[in-house]
Amino acid sequence: MREKATTLYFGPQHPGITGNMMIRLKVEGDTIIKATTEVGYLHRAFEKLQEKRNWLQSFTMMCRFCVPETDPMEELYARAVEEIEGREVPERAKYIRVMVLELARLASFMLWYGGQNGSLGLYTMGQWSVGDRNYILDLFEELTGGRIYHMYIWPGGVRRDLPKGFEGRVLKTLDYLEKRLDDYDDLMFDNAIFKKRTQGVGIVDKATAVEHGVVGAVLRGCGIKSDIRIDDPYEVYDKLDFIVPTSDGADIWSRALVRRQEARQSIRIIRQVIDTMPGGSVYNKIPNPQKWKLPKGDAYVRAESVRGEVGLYVVSDGGTMPRRVHLRGAAYVHGITLLEDVLVGENIADVSAIMNSLGTCPPEIER
Amino acid sequence: MKDIKAKLTEKIKASFDTVSEKDYNGNRLDFHVDVKIIPQILTFLKVNLGYIHLSHISCVDWLEEGEFEIIYILWSPVEKLKVFVRTRINREKPVLPNIDMIWRQANTYEREMREMFGIEIEGLEGAEEFLLEDWQEMPPMRRDFQTEEYAEKTFWSREGREDAIDVREEIIKRSREEIPDFAKKYSR
């Protein structure tokens, strides 16, 4: 027998979906009465493959977990390995890591600016911000050789020191971006229609947030001050001065406000890092990767990405290969159960905006 | 940090018998518990002790010991402490209690565990298929599943990879040979 509600396939081939996943929407009118996510379109079995690679080969897979923001994954892996092995990291490497992480955050915010507005039909924003993102990617290219996959932060430090005059170029880019962020505000946050479209839509209130284990900007967007960089500080974040913005609206608008401030905080952090960066070597040499064995043990490390808390659980059985590498992305909780619950009762027009606002990133879910 | 850990251990031990703890440097504390009391101890941690954030659920396949190890990682934003609740279950007939009424997102972890390790979760809702589709073999994340063999068996691989003489030339040359007869006229 035919179902009563109409089925709408939102994805996998759909301009409004972020990445490659599917939401099976049951709609009546333009109201969603049930949403079922279906994932697995991007399941590459990384975790299985990493069990078959040695410790350094596994590292090359890390950045491919989630493409919009690749560096937190590398940093997590490096930190987990260091924790199991007890390897020291030079102070300068930690500062460089923070700089790279924050640059990656900034690049990811740029992409989010584009995605959030593109989902609401303001394509100009996407053109601007994704175009400006290229300047950050240029920096990465100079530093690491790759635009997207950097493989820069590795166990024991970072791969190489900063090129000569790199800090200056970073600061110059930051100056430019700061100016552009004001332009974005004019286009996006001063826009009455954007406000109308986002206020009161996609509400994740405090109770829901706790029930679902919500993290990151979504959690801050409902008024809970939570940031791994402060709560569980890693690298040199405890030495830096920055604000964790929060907002009380619990809707897309307040999440956008949070992210808007976070982008500026990232710029501030990078400036601080460049000011206070010590000298010295940038890595502790690792042994021959083919024979590199880690002691038996496990580690769970966490970092703050744009989407929220990312955790990595690494188990070593004392061999040359990891026993288990298990990533927990922020999208893993946002993209499935939370999305399904939030979408009920919303308008079809807002599905894409809600997905972007929750930071759904399918490759991170499916790994 | 030491005080917090000691206090927590005391409280847990007072409520549950078969618990052994292991301390680590930094803000991490491990509890080894029996599989039967998993829901109770997690509820206790969440409701009574303020460990409201379920950060991670992971599963490790200890093939040599014939056991799965399940690790629940909780986080308290107040005490700033990571608590690992670890349990081991038999690998032959793995059954795990369902905890998605405590944390909604646990549902996703459990669905993945069910599919990837073949662990039966009692009373779990949600579609059987999560990441895979039409999967016929054993659950792929088990250690005894040989992914490379399976890939060799199922998918073709491009010839011309094993020697590094002139890869480009070689690929072109060999791919020409490999094209079926009827498709020759399209090759360029």
Place this chain on the structure above:
Amino acid sequence: MINDKNSQKIVDIIQNWARKHSIWVLAYGTGCGAIEIPPTMTSRYDAERLGVRGAATPRQADVLLVTGYLTTKTLKRVIRVYEQMQDPKFVIGFGSCTINGGMYYDSYNTIKLLDKYLPVDVYINGCMPRPEAVLAGFGKLQEIIAEGRANGAQKYKDNLEWYKANQKKIIPSLLTTDYNW
């Protein structure tokens, strides 16, 4: 009216020229390569000046851009989408993983050779290919369209059984659609 071969040739040349300068890419990010598509379409690289433009549904699209690895689950959808596209249609394989599996050569869930399942007109290599490489790939596609050599769809039509057998091998639930145009 226009039946003799020479005038048909002229029509073909004009049509190929139009096809070359109007490439509508299906909005389907099959893999992680999708992250370099927005930069390609936006201000610095601006693929639209070459006539490259997104299309929302397969009926309107000319080019299927397979951005990166294909899991078996996605392959099923890609095949359906490809068969729903209208002639003339082209496929661009994007990234090392479509060419030979790339770093997923031993993964149980991703295919290694895209051209066993779909007729590929142009491959773009790299992991990840830079926007310049993507543009070069579109340039190559334009080149072979203008020369009339982009006959992947015809190839698929002629060797449908071979392709279908390959597809069936890894997707048992593949529905036999009545694809015969």
Place this chain on the structure above:
Amino acid sequence: MDLLTNILGAIATIILAFVVGMSYGGIVRKITARVHNRLGPPWYQNFIDAYKLFGKTTAIHHGWMQIMGPAFLMVSSVVTLMFVPVLNNGGWFTNLNFKGDLIFLLYLMVFGPLGMALGAGQTGNPNSAIGVTRGLSQMVGFEIPWVMALVALMIQFNTTTITGLMDVQQMSGTWLMFSSPFAFIAAVLAMLGMFRYSPFDIVGAPTELASGPVSENGGKFLFTMMSSGSIFSFVKLTLYVDLFMGGADNLIILLIKTFSIYMIPVLYGIVSPRYRTEQAIRFFWGWPLFFGILAILYAAIF
């Protein structure tokens, strides 16, 4: 005029409308690209796209209504074009426009979208159906201020024909946008919805409905829709110029006037996100309606 001249004139008008409409589309793409900091496609890109679509195979259809849908659209645009005076003094482009009547045009303009909606409905794609319902709902929204503006003009100058209104402007030498400003404002606000640029592009919103009603149409169907859409936008622009900007004495002036009025929805659209359907409807029943009422009061009093 004999029949042959009539037919030739009609064909010339259609070609003019097609060329101008398509070029405007291309120029809009170019302008949008420049706002985006891009180079953008050449201005003739739309012609290439159209020709390519025409050359594509249309291998399948979902029933004869899907084939007739674009035909309805084409018929509506061309017939409407026949009834809109292109130039002040007529000449070759007179066609049937000496018979042009505003209310008649209003209804004629609906013929195409309704046929298109039927064609989209036949495909069976739920996205198409949702897009159509959105489009029709929005149409109810913007027709109200638009009709109010027209009624105000009719009352003020006591004529219901386009030619009558054009004569009024020619005689007095003042454009109606100055002599009845409120009607002009209401009509321009309604025009935002009529051209379906952002924020009123809710019908085929790609990120919501995957291009909505056209989602099953490719190849020749899409070509027909694209070209009749171009003709239609020319018709609408010419109508605005005729009604509010004193018409045009020759083609150059027509192009300048139509282009300048076309830029209003385009430029507004570039910097606006999309409305939700009911928000769009409410928008039209807010300020535009207010200006419409003002216009009618203005017309009734003066």
Place this chain on the structure above:
Amino acid sequence: MEIIYLIFILFLSGAIATFLLGKVSKRLRDIAFITTLVVPSVLFFTQINIGQTVDFSVLGIHLSWGITNFSYIFAYIVLGLGVLAGIYAVAAMKGKENLGFFFFNYILSIMAMMGILFSRDLISFFVFWEIMTWSSYLMVVFTGKDVQKVGIKYFIFSAIGAYAMLMAIVITYSLTGSMMISNLIFAFPDFEFGMQILIPVLLLIGFGVKSAMMPLHVWAVGSYSHSPMAYTAVFSGALSKMGIYGMIIVMAGLVSRIPEGYWFREVIAWMGAITAVGGTLWAVAQDDAKKMLAYSSVAQLGYIIIGIAIGTPLAMLASLFMAILHGMFKGTLFMAVGAIEKQTGTTNFTEVTGLIRKMPFTFLASLMSIIALAGIPPLGGFIGKWMLYESVIGSNHYLLIIVIFFSSTAAFLYCYKFLFGFFLGQEEKEWAHVKEAPAMMVVPMVILAIGTFIFGVFPGLILNPIDAGLQELGYAVTQGRYWEMSVLFNEWGDTVVLQPILYTILAVFVFFLAFVLTKNFKKTRYVSTKDISSSGEIPKEHENLTFSRGFFQPFLRSVEPLMRRKIDPYYNSFGRGMEAIFDFVRRIYTGNGQTYALYVVVFALLLLIFKDRLWG
């Protein structure tokens, strides 16, 4: 013998014969039924001359029957629709029980309507009016579903209307001493002011009930959707026009002759406008085709009422034209719904879908009727609407035109919903067995649909008779034909108008056809509607891909403030206070036809006694 008598005798005897033959043979019954409809119609159109009257007296009351130019217009609707719907009914009602009774009532209604048109005096007018009411009431309760609710509603409102009318007749008689309509019209301007208001109000209540004017429309939806569709075509298409007929007489004959009539007309016009808007919005909200068309009928009658109330010659012309066209296209649509109900068993948009390839002719007829209903050129509905606009602008009703335009634009929504809901969308498995309706059902629909097209392109065909009727009604000839007051006709001239549109449309269609038949296009083949670009997914068997629930939800959400007020609750709370009366009504009503026939007779007798007692 006078042909007029013959017609009525034929109707009456035919009705009885049909009823009786039904017990003998079904085929004979059907033949008798159609003959009874066709023969008097032929007689009427061939033998009756306009202006011909017969006078006679019954029980000392002087009665006069005759046809005028004005009533002749309505005879077109009644007989044309009556015959076509009758042919349709034979096929549509096949296999139903109690058919003889249905046919009997059907003929009786047609006869009563003809009687109303023939009546030159108030008594026979009232008697025929009552026969019409009773026969239609029996049709409403014919199916026996929800009779308590729907039937009682119709009964109450009809009774209110009838008593109001009766009171007006009595007052008229006491004032003029005559029952002739012409006398009333003649003497009306000399009445005192209170009577000048009271008589039209009472009469308008009577006629407003039948024409479903707000706030007297409450009965209409239930009754239209509950009677068999074959009858609803007549009910909505012709029977409701009797209210319009009466209204025109009241408005043109009485109200327009007094100075206060201006305000009176304004009120009626706004009531019509509210009727139009309310009907349209509620129609958009319906999920059931019958109810949707019923609300749509209410709305369309609203337009007609507006035209009548404005009362300029052009507006009258528009109203009458729309009345005829409404009979045609609404008749067709109700018949189409009937056909769909017969073939699928339901009329709900959320259930039926994708019938276009199964019932192509029904679709074609519906499509043309819908285009006419929406008022899109070149079909007939446009002419009427457009003349209405012209007249509304011409008579300086500026706000009224906005309201009308709003409702006519909103009408596109339900028009599309009708076509999409039944015919377009996914072709589901559960309706795979559906076949086209029998020819006897399809042909009347197609004939009527083509009629709307012909009248759209050659409106002069019916505008001329209407013109004649209007002149007779007291609109003096000023400049030839009234429709020439309108710009379009004025410049285009003769009876054959709107042809340029037709030719252009045809030319473009032919061009497009040539385009479709190009080499490439010919290879196009049909694929099922399951093969759609569903984002790459393959739809599962049980998943519903038809969008039918909450069709215009965003629109309805934005007009919600307008629709929050519904009039039914007020009547219901009023009715709760009148519980006793309702109980009494229920006791009279037993569900049996004979009781009602008896009741009609008793009522008529009472009336006569009443008359004799008071004024005898």
